[in-house]
Amino acid sequence: MNQDARTLTLAEIAERLGARLEGDGGRRVSGLATLREAEPDQVAFLANRAYLKDLPGTRAAAVLLAPGHAGTCPVARLEMDNPYLGYAELSRLFDPLAGRTPAGIHPTAVVADDVRLGAEVAIGPQAVIESGVELGDEVVIGPGCVVGADSRIGPGSRLHANVTVCHGVVIGARAILHSGCVIGGDGFGFAHDGARWHKIAQLGGVVLGDDVEVGSCSSIDRGALGDTLIGDDVKIDSQVQIAHNVQIGDHSALAGCVGIAGSTRVGRHCMLGGGVGLSGHLTIADGVQVTGMSLVTNSILEPGIYSSGTGAMDNAQWRRNAVRFKQLDDIARRLARLEKAGRSG
Amino acid sequence: MNQDARTLTLAEIAERLGARLEGDGGRRVSGLATLREAEPDQVAFLANRAYLKDLPGTRAAAVLLAPGHAGTCPVARLEMDNPYLGYAELSRLFDPLAGRTPAGIHPTAVVADDVRLGAEVAIGPQAVIESGVELGDEVVIGPGCVVGADSRIGPGSRLHANVTVCHGVVIGARAILHSGCVIGGDGFGFAHDGARWHKIAQLGGVVLGDDVEVGSCSSIDRGALGDTLIGDDVKIDSQVQIAHNVQIGDHSALAGCVGIAGSTRVGRHCMLGGGVGLSGHLTIADGVQVTGMSLVTNSILEPGIYSSGTGAMDNAQWRRNAVRFKQLDDIARRLARLEKAGRSG
Amino acid sequence: MNQDARTLTLAEIAERLGARLEGDGGRRVSGLATLREAEPDQVAFLANRAYLKDLPGTRAAAVLLAPGHAGTCPVARLEMDNPYLGYAELSRLFDPLAGRTPAGIHPTAVVADDVRLGAEVAIGPQAVIESGVELGDEVVIGPGCVVGADSRIGPGSRLHANVTVCHGVVIGARAILHSGCVIGGDGFGFAHDGARWHKIAQLGGVVLGDDVEVGSCSSIDRGALGDTLIGDDVKIDSQVQIAHNVQIGDHSALAGCVGIAGSTRVGRHCMLGGGVGLSGHLTIADGVQVTGMSLVTNSILEPGIYSSGTGAMDNAQWRRNAVRFKQLDDIARRLARLEKAGRSG
Structure with a gap:
């Protein structure tokens, strides 16, 4: 470069x-x-x-x-x-991108008549800005982006190329959304009638605070009823999935490939390592760190560092140990019997 | 909203x-x-x-x-x-989206001459519909979508913004495809000559049944020879990867970040939790549930709930236990020796 | 098909x-x-x-x-x-796609005046080619693709629909980039001042060698200072995340959902199974294979097959064993005590 x-x-x-x-x-x-x-x-x-x-x-x-x-x-x-x-x-x-995009609407962009534009907005080629959208001062919309109806994007925010912001999404100031990310796709909600699934329309939205960054190809789903809420200064890496009605507290950072299931609330100043999975409906306290690829299925109420899984090892060694994992409860019971026999012997 | x-x-x-x-x-x-x-x-x-x-x-x-x-x-x-x-x-x-999209082809859409359109089709701005495509009645194609040559999309289906349907894909009725998903990208197939890789052209397609939903940024790859097959009423969340020649039975549901390797067949009424991984060439019976982030490397032939992995714990505690996991086979052997000594003693 | x-x-x-x-x-x-x-x-x-x-x-x-x-x-x-x-x-x-795309620039494509085009280049509808880009002979740019400023794409490369190549990316000959993938999004870099995050502009680029394939919806992030480097004949599946300044050696293959954290160097002829995670700043030797969904947190300096995790089992059985995992260090200590008592007894 x-x-x-x-x-x-x-x-x-x-x-x-x-x-x-x-x-x-x-x-x-x-x-x-x-x-x-x-x-x-x-x-x-x-x-x-x-x-x-x-x-x-x-x-x-x-x-x-x-x-x-x-x-x-x-x-x-x-x-x-x-x-x-x-x-x-x-x-x-020294960022060559800074200040590179001149204000103005490219003639191939499709901008609805009732869109409200702040000062010095730049809208790139092939972009689509639907009805009712509001773009703050100095917003930059990259080529091929789609901003859905009634969404609002705060001043100084930049959407790189091919970003999708669905309808009714609210994005704060100075957001950076990387290519291919999708803000406000439907949450995964269905009711089962015993035979088949019935879609639950996802009537909530997504609200991003100020200074949020979202990496390429990440998904933040809209809420089922209330909104999915991403706090101020939250940094989200690439390939991340945030399900409906999740809440992320201010200043938290999520590394690549993290997945958070529905309605889980992550506190402020949390750090989730790459590939971490959080089950749904959990509460994660402020200041929690979870190491890479850990699975969290219960709420974490105290700050600290948390982990799950096992470290990588030679495959032959791993096979021997992984087989024993299936016997672990049996091993523990046999050990307790031996201890008891030793005490009584 | x-x-x-x-x-x-x-x-x-x-x-x-x-x-x-x-x-x-x-x-x-x-x-x-x-x-x-x-x-x-x-x-x-x-x-x-x-x-x-x-x-x-x-x-x-x-x-x-x-x-x-x-x-x-x-x-x-x-x-x-x-x-x-x-x-x-x-x-x-109460869904504000329902009925919001009026029929018609936006003037910026590029629609090949030979495309067959049902009644009341809506094609959004900047969309591309390639040659030989067939869109059923009341299909909605969102802004920026690309539908590749010779693909067919059934009546009542909706593609949200920036969806890619590759060539030769068949999609049933009432599908909902969320932004950024890709249906019919090449499967991952290469032959090795001892030194380098040779691409295997992926000549199969993808067939989605009726009432399928696919979340944002998910990938369903086309088959190598035959088709990748997704049954009726299958619900697929965001960030999911379905490899070539996978088959998913009717009414199954896949949560976010699931990955399924090539040629695996998942039964009907299965539920895969978030981040679950299935190896290739497996058979998963009807009615199987797999809990979040489990890895399945062998076929599952009986319905039930299956899991792998370990739960999250405090990192210091985890480090002590994870080290012992590498000694597990040794622990089991030593325990067996003690038991034998106790019996003979 | x-x-x-x-x-x-x-x-x-x-x-x-x-x-x-x-x-x-x-x-x-x-x-x-x-x-x-x-x-x-x-x-x-x-x-x-x-x-x-x-x-x-x-x-x-x-x-x-x-x-x-x-x-x-x-x-x-x-x-x-x-x-x-x-x-x-x-x-x-027998590939029906081979030779299907006639050369030429679709009238709806937006191509900057200073773009240098080789012979027989094809640029699809709604594509955007920014200033300073260079496209080699017989390059095919699919519908809806965006190629950012100053990027270079080598001869015979094909971008399927809706691919994003960001600014200043270098792609070798005969690359195949599948729909929805993003090459050159910002790496995840922030400095913390004790209260909040400060963005580190990602000034490096991405360099892909010859004969590289990247699957749908995968992300390869640009470097912080130097470049992210993908060698010749590297094959990358769908839903993969490659962080800033990663280096992948020639002829390596990465299956779906792999995630590699920043600055890790993967050798030549490596194979990473689906869902594998590599921590940052590691060195992985040539000829290493890692089985699906393994987590690697330490460098691997010898060729071989490596694994982590546990196999899936019936959930009731798993619950009993997973609880014991948390007691594993205690089990090992108790076993050692029994052995010592046996020897001294």
Whole structure:
């Protein structure tokens, strides 16, 4: 990727990041890279001790780092207490996408007559904006997106290409929705008459707070009666499934392939690892972390780290142990008998 | 969501549902809600004893319930034996989407000359209908959908926005396909020559029976030679993967994130929980239920409930136990030795 | 599916496959089927001993098989050492899609002025090709696809309908991208300030080698700084998630629903079963196979087959054993105590 769309001086960067600069403030840089790969016109960063070994040999113009790591830095320094946060901000300064989309409606977009548009809205080619939709200031709608009837999208939000927002969805400010994600598809609701299924129309909607990000090809289903609720600053990775009437508290993060069944409530500041599954109708407390591919079938009422499953091993070894898993209750009973025999013997 | 698109009298509802009304048949209602949240112009329902506690305080205009629960109902009653089924039907009566899409072909849709269209078909903006396609009466094709060459879609079916139906797919009547799903992508078939992969063209198709629903971003792959077959009244949630030549029997339901490998046959009236994985070339009997995130690697020939995996626990506790799982065969052998020593001792 | 678009003589097939023909070389056939289902105008194949029982009764015009299986073949034979490879090639000869798409740009496609197009490129209806894109000879872009700015797609590649290739992605020759897949969505990167998340712009890209296939609704995320790298001849099934900066070695195959977390490097000739999860920052050696739905949290440095999890069983039995899993460390300690008592007793 060409990151060279813009250049900044080290002094400008220091000011934007609130970092203390040791070095030539007038030097211009045009990008960001790792310590090992940075060219002399790029800034590098050190946010993890594991990479301290790469510091002495870096060719970067400057390194963003914590004051405690300044010792072996051979080049200019941008010092701040949380250099990873500095890296995040710097990455956005060099983002070639930022500001790339000019406002305006592409002539091939289909925009209903009664759509309300804020200032500086951009609507890409082949997009469809249905009746009753409201788009806030500086919203960017990518090519091929569909925004369903009566939905509202808050200011500064960006839908990448081929996103689907169904009818009656509410999205807050500064959302980022990646390609292929679907917000507001029907929840999975059916009544059984003893022989066949009868569809339950999903009459609720989806409400996303501010600063929500949703990864590519993820699904957030609409509620059956009330709404599916995603809090502020919730970050959702790719290939995630969020069922109807789920609630996710503010600042929680869900890694790829997570699946959450209906009506489960996840607290604030939770982190779900990749592939985690939560059963329906659970309550997960604030501050809970669940490690990758764990299955949670009961509510978790205390913050902490939770896990299930078994680690990978050689298949032959695994086969021997997995067979024994089926005997585990029997093993436990036999052990208890032996213990009892030993005590009485 | 605005559900107030239509109003009905309680007498009209009782007639539509076959319910026995106790109360003012002329009272008009405009929506459906839970016992706790219902406003005085809405109907509530009681389908689960867990919510019986909410019945005395409800402000609903009427409650849909079983005759046995009539005792503490403070408002009008719509009595029927299976109130959940009544709720399902009532939800559809109040569905704002029902009947919303007027027939006609949007001028931006691209429809091949030889497409055969039934009566009252609706084709949304930016949709593409390729050569040889046949759409039954009252089919609705949402914005941005692509229907590939020679596919047939039965009467009353609805494709929500951005659905892809590949070439040569057959879909029955009254299907509901949610946004982002893909019906008929290639199955995953390759021959290996010892060094590299050679693609096996997927010459089969996909056949969906009547009354099938497929959730957002789900994939149903086409067969290698014969067809992938989905029976009548099969309900498939979001983020599901169905590989080539799988067969799913009538009335089965697959929750979110299920994955089924190639050529496996699932019986009728089966229920697969969220994230369940079935290996390839298995036979699953009628009436089998598999609980969430279980892995099934052998055929299941008897109806019943099946599970695998371990429940979530505190991570520190889990680490101690998961290490022991790798020793399980050894533990079992040592236990057997102790038992033998005890008997001979 | 109508496979009868073309016919070939057995002699032509023998020549294309390098097979030895025993039978009438002038006989014309128009398709391919299994031994049991083949009609007299179709070729069947025997690539797996399990189907040897179907050989004597086949009605096929000819059977593709290994010389050692010729004995009981009642019809003409196409003999070759690896008949499965022959089947693969034959399937492509009968593929009705091959050569179906005429070159040219559909009038509804939106193609930026500066796009560089090779010879015989086909761009379908409603597609969007953004500025700076380069499409090689004979590239096919399906209906509704979006190719983002500055991306390059190598000769002979095909994007099926509704594929999204984001900006700055590089795709090699002969790629096949299935509907709904997204190449180059943002990786999942955020810095935490103690209270909330700060987005890390994903400045890297995605590079796909030659002969890569990606299944429907799969996601390959762009790198944070460097690129996400997919080697030559890598085959990726549907519903797969590949996170930022992952590297996949040449000739590896990933089955459906696999998820790979950030910066993990998978070797060459690896095979990951359906639903496998790999944690981030791992190294997986060449030639590793992981069985379905296994979780890998540590690097694997030796080729071999690896597994985790437990097999499915009757739910009542499972409940008893799963409870014991939580006691497993305790069981192991108690067993050790008994052994010690036995030795000292």
